[in-house]
Amino acid sequence: MRVRIGLVGAGGVGARHARTLAGFDDVELVGIADADPAACAGLAAELGIPVVDTVDQLLQASLDGVWLCVPPFAHGELELRAVRAGLPFFVEKPLAADLAVAETVAEVVAASAVPTATGYHWRHLDTVARAREVLATSSPRLVGLTWQDKVPPPAWWSTAALSGGQVVEQATHVLDLARVLVGEVVEVHAAAAPSSAPGRDVADATTAILAFASGAVGTLAATCTLAAKGRAGIEVAADGVLVELTETSLRIVRADGDEQLQPAVDGRLAVDRAFVDVLSGRPAPPGLVDYAEALCTHRVACAIAESVRTNGPVRVGASGR
Numbered sequence: 186m187r188v189r190i191g192l193v194g195a196g197g198v199g200a201r202h203a204r205t206l207a208g209f210d211d212v213e214l215v216g217i218a219d220a221d222p223a224a225c226a227g228l229a230a231e232l233g234i235p236v237v238d239t240v241d242q243l244l245q246a247s248l249d250g251v252w253l254c255v256p257p258f259a260h261g262e263l264e265l266r267a268v269r270a271g272l273p274f275f276v277e278k279p280l281a282a283d284l285a286v287a288e289t290v291a292e293v294v295a296a297s298a299v300p301t302a303t304g305y306h307w308r309h310l311d312t313v314a315r316a317r318e319v320l321a322t323s324s325p326r327l328v329g330l331t332w333q334d335k336v337p338p339p340a341w342w343s344t345a346a347l348s349g350g351q352v353v354e355q356a357t358h359v360l361d362l363a364r365v366l367v368g369e370v371v372e373v374h375a376a377a378a379p380s381s382a383p384g385r386d387v388a389d390a391t392t393a394i395l396a397f398a399s400g401a402v403g404t405l406a407a408t409c410t411l412a413a414k415g416r417a418g419i420e421v422a423a424d425g426v427l428v429e430l431t432e433t434s435l436r437i438v439r440a441d442g443d444e445q446l447q448p449a450v451d452g453r454l455a456v457d458r459a460f461v462d463v464l465s466g467r468p469a470p471p472g473l474v475d476y477a478e479a480l481c482t483h484r485v486a487c488a489i490a491e492s493v494r495t496n497g498p499v500r501v502g503a504s505g506r
């Protein structure tokens with residue numbers, strides 16, 4: 186039996202998921218809907234699937250699941266419609282541009298039996314599993330998170346009210362890793378270098394101090410002023426070991442030498458495979474991040490954004506409602 190999937194949002198990441206899903210023998214990609222139907226035409230023609238005029242029409246197409254690949258500002262109603270239709274959904278990160286929308290969706294998802302998954306694909310990397318294993322027995326104390334990047338092409342990205350800003354939209358991947366490797370962040374205190382670019386109100390750079398429940402401390406440093414993506418990753422210093430992790434590399438430094446690894450898993454493919462497996466009735470693979478789990482990461486990112494706005498420390502989860 187093939188899993189029937191619909192796609193909402195035919196932009197950069199929607200196209201990536203569509204091509205991945207179309208490559209799975211056990212998936213039937215039923216149709217694509219987009220607020221701008223013209224945006225779907227090329228992708229639909231490439232994959233030989235129909236453009237569906239409205240999201241509601243797509244949701245009524247006897248689907249087994251829907252992939253929601255829309256920008257941060259477009260979340261909320263789409264997820265609620267999927268839940269009302271009893272339809273499992275995959276949603277790209279971030280969950281929303283702010284916290285209130287994500288908290289509302291999370292409540293509705295929790296009250297339903299609808300399975301969910303999110304686009305935190307780094308969690309599927311075998312290198313993340315190895316880093317987790319090392320740090321589980323060595324008490325992390327100091328964490329460094331970095332996201333050095335350019336301004337991405339979509340126009341909405343440069344308006345903080347639409348994208349959530351760089352920390353919510355991009356650095357959320359490394360905040361998620363910090364939670365996986367070190368545990369919950371309980372308080373943040375952030376500052377930002379305001380935008381120096383006309384027409385962009387997303388900060389040039391953001392830095393934050395993070396306090397973890399375990400007593401570990403950390404920093405986040407993010408900038409979008411580069412011409413191309415620079416370093417994005419996490420460094421964790423623990424008892425006698427340093428772990429340096431990016432999407433493409435893992436280095437574990439101990440007194441007796443270094444261990445260097447590259448992922449054997451393609452996280453971008455694995456994240457789709459994992460949710461298709463769930464929709465096929467197989468157990469959830471370990472890397473799968475459901476909506477409730479992703480919300481915990483989104484709360485940290487939103488707390489950092491709020492700390493910048495209020496110029497003071499913010500307790501994670503105590504803001505944004």
Ligand SMILES: NC(=O)c1ccc[n+]([C@@H]2O[C@H](COP(=O)([O-])OP(=O)(O)OC[C@H]3O[C@@H](n4cnc5c(N)ncnc54)[C@H](O)[C@@H]3O)[C@@H](O)[C@H]2O)c1
Nearest residue numbers: 194195196197198219220221224255257259277278304339
């Ligand atoms: N996991 C990852 O590594 C990763 C990588 C890239 C992008 N993303 C995330 O994916 C999301 C989308 O990014 P993108 O680069 O594809 O953006 P994009 O602007 O290229 O595409 C978004 C598409 O969604 C459509 N859309 C907007 N509102 C809609 C609505 N209400 N209903 C239906 N369609 C709607 C737009 O018309 C557009 O075609 C962002 O949140 C981004 O952070 C994740």
